[in-house]
Every structure is written in structure tokens, then in C-alpha cells.
Amino acid sequence: MAIEGTSITYCYIRKNGCSAFKRLMLDLAGYSGPWDDGLGVMRKNFAVSSINEARDADWRVYVYRDPFSRAVSLFRNKMIMTDGAGDLLRDFAEVTGSDPADATFSTFVRDYLDGQATDPHAWSQISHVLPMDYNVICTLDTLGAKMTDVLGAEVAGKYFVRRANASSRRLFDKPSADVPVRELRERYTASQEMPSDDAFATESLRRIIQNRYCDDYALSPNRQAGRRDLSARITRPATA
Numbered sequence: 236m237a238i239e240g241t242s243i244t245y246c247y248i249r250k251n252g253c254s255a256f257k258r259l260m261l262d263l264a265g266y267s268g269p270w271d272d273g274l275g276v277m278r279k280n281f282a283v284s285s286i287n288e289a290r291d292a293d294w295r296v297y298v299y300r301d302p303f304s305r306a307v308s309l310f311r312n313k314m315i316m317t318d319g320a321g322d323l324l325r326d327f328a329e330v331t332g333s334d335p336a337d338a339t340f341s342t343f344v345r346d347y348l349d350g351q352a353t354d355p356h357a358w359s360q361i362s363h364v365l366p367m368d369y370n371v372i373c374t375l376d377t378l379g380a381k382m383t384d385v386l387g388a389e390v391a392g393k394y395f396v397r398r399a400n401a402s403s404r405r406l407f408d409k410p411s412a413d414v415p416v417r418e419l420r421e422r423y424t425a426s427q428e429m430p431s432d433d434a435f436a437t438e439s440l441r442r443i444i445q446n447r448y449c450d451d452y453a454l455s456p457n458r459q460a461g462r463r464d465l466s467a468r469i470t471r472p473a474t475a
Contacts, residue, residue, distance in 0.1 A: 236260060236281045238386060244289045246297035247277070248363045249356045250305045250312075252378050252395075253298075259394045271319055289365055294385050296371040297364055298378060299455055302448035303441055307432045309356050310343050315419045315429065323354040336417040340435045349447050360451040372456045406431035412440060 236243050245256055261273050264280045283289045300308075313320035314327075314335060324335045330353070331338070331346045338347075348357055373381045383391040404427075411419065411430035422428055445452075452458065 236263060238263070238390065241294065241385075242292040243385070244283060244292035244295045246363055246365065246369070248298065248300075248360050249358075250308050251298040251300045251360065252373070252375055255378070255394050259390075286365060286367065290367045294371050295367065295369045296373065296381075296385070297369050297454070298373045298375065299360065300375060301455075302360070302451050303436070303444045304432055305360075306344060306348060306444050307340070307430075307435050310340050310435070311429050313356065314338060314343060314416050315423055317420075323356055326352065326354040336415070336420070338416045339414060340412045340430075341437075341440060344440050344443050349443050359448050360454055364454065372454075374456060377456075405429065406434075408433050410434055412437050 236245070247253055247256065257273055257277065260277045260281050261267075264276050266273065266276045268276075289295065309323075312318050313323045317324065327333075327335050327338070327343075327347050330351045331342070333342075333346075371381055371385060379391060379396040382395040385391075386395075407428055408431050411434040414430075419430065
């Protein structure tokens with residue numbers, strides 16, 4: 236996409252600040268239709284036609300997220316809030332043979348994410364990244380500041396300074412890894428409260444996520460500090 240003469244290649248990764256970029260692109264396209272149809276509009280108007288086109292952009296952006304935090308956000312957003320979650324809930328039921336309402340975060344990680352999950356939200360981050368030099372590497376915490384440098388304060392303030400799709404602003408730390416989804420949904424409906432990352436964290440679940448998404452850790456800004464060209468280290472697997 237191009238904004239005021241500046242070209243930008245953006246790596247679209249679900250649960251990695253993608254809602255903010257989606258809002259920006261849909262506004263640039265003049266689209267005001269259903270949110271769930273927006274991805275097709277983005278593909279039609281902004282998909283790159285070749286790796287060379289992607290590499291030639293002035294700014295080449297990806298947003299990294301800690302894999303455990305990303306899994307928790309996915310669980311909160313799709314399993315508890317059920318926000319646009321039809322495809323994932325169907326995939327979960329097909330993969331696990333169980334009702335999503337009976338799931339816990341523990342079974343979600345062990346039986347679904349570490350199983351045969353096919354929904355794009357469960358794909359690894361590295362499976363989205365092209366083998367090229369990304370010169371803007373953000374986390375959710377640095378996204379606003381980084382995009383201010385790229386797009387200026389006015390545009391960044393409208394789309395990136397505040398999180399566009401925060402799962403909940405009222406988080407609690409009570410251990411909840413084995414609490415059924417139906418109970419978490421009831422609490423969310425009554426109080427808008429959700430378990431925090433720490434509420435879901437156990438040593439075994441962190442280990443499963445780390446093993447399942449081991450290659451994603453190579454994308455961390457801490458590991459990429461001082462490195463320019465990712466192409467020697469990143470290959471795009473055929474599947475997630």
C-alpha cells in the first residue's frame with residue numbers, strides 16, 4: 236500500500252495487531268461494508284504481486300507477538316468472546332471431537348493448537364513472513380511508536396496508538412487454565428472480565444507452546460536486533 240507517496244509492505248499475521256492495519260487498509264480502499272468481508276477487500280486492493288514488489292517498498296513491516304500471549308489472546312477472543320469465531324469453533328469441534336463450550340485453555344492448547352488445527356489464527360507467525368529484509372519490526376507495545384515514525388502522528392494516532400482489538404480491559408489473575416469455556420463466557424457476559432495471560436500460564440502449557448511455535452522465536456525483535464536481512468534465516472513452510 237502507499238500513503239502520501241510512501242510505499243509499505245505489511246506482513247498480515249492474525250492476532251498480531253492485524254485489526255489496526257485492517258482498519259487502515261479498508262479506509263484507504265473506501266470500504267464501509269461488513270468487517271468479516273474486509274480481508275477480501277484487502278487482498279483485492281493491497282496484495283503484493285511478487286516478492287520483488289514486497290522487497291522494493293520503502294517500509295517493510297511485521298509485528299511480532301510472544302507465542303504464548305498470542306495463544307491466550309486467540310483463546311480469549313475466539314473461544315470466550317466468540318468474536319467472528321465461526322470458522323475456528325467449527326475447526327476446533329472437528330479436530331477435537333468436542334464442544335468448544337466444554338474446552339479449557341489446557342485442552343485448547345494440548346488437543347487443538349498442538350494437534351491438527353487448520354484455522355489460520357493457529358498458524359505460526361513464521362509461516363507468514365517472506366524471505367526478505369523487514370526494516371520495521373514491532374511488538375504490540377512498540378507498534379504505536381514505530382508506526383508514528385513511519386506514517387506520522389496523525390495517521391498513527393488514528394489507527395495504531397490504541398489497540399484496535401483488545402480482548403478485554405478487565406483482566407484477573409486467578410488460575411483459570413482448567414476452567415471450562417462456558418464458565419468463562421458466563422463471567423465475561425456478566426462482568427466483562429477475562430483471565431489474564433498469567434491466569435492461563437502453567438509450566439507445561441508454556442512448554443507445549445514453545446515447542447509448537449519454536450521457529451517463531453527467531454522473529455523476536457530481541458533476536459533480530461542488529462540484523463538486517465532475514466532471508467538467510469527465514470523460509471516460508473508450505474503449511475503452518
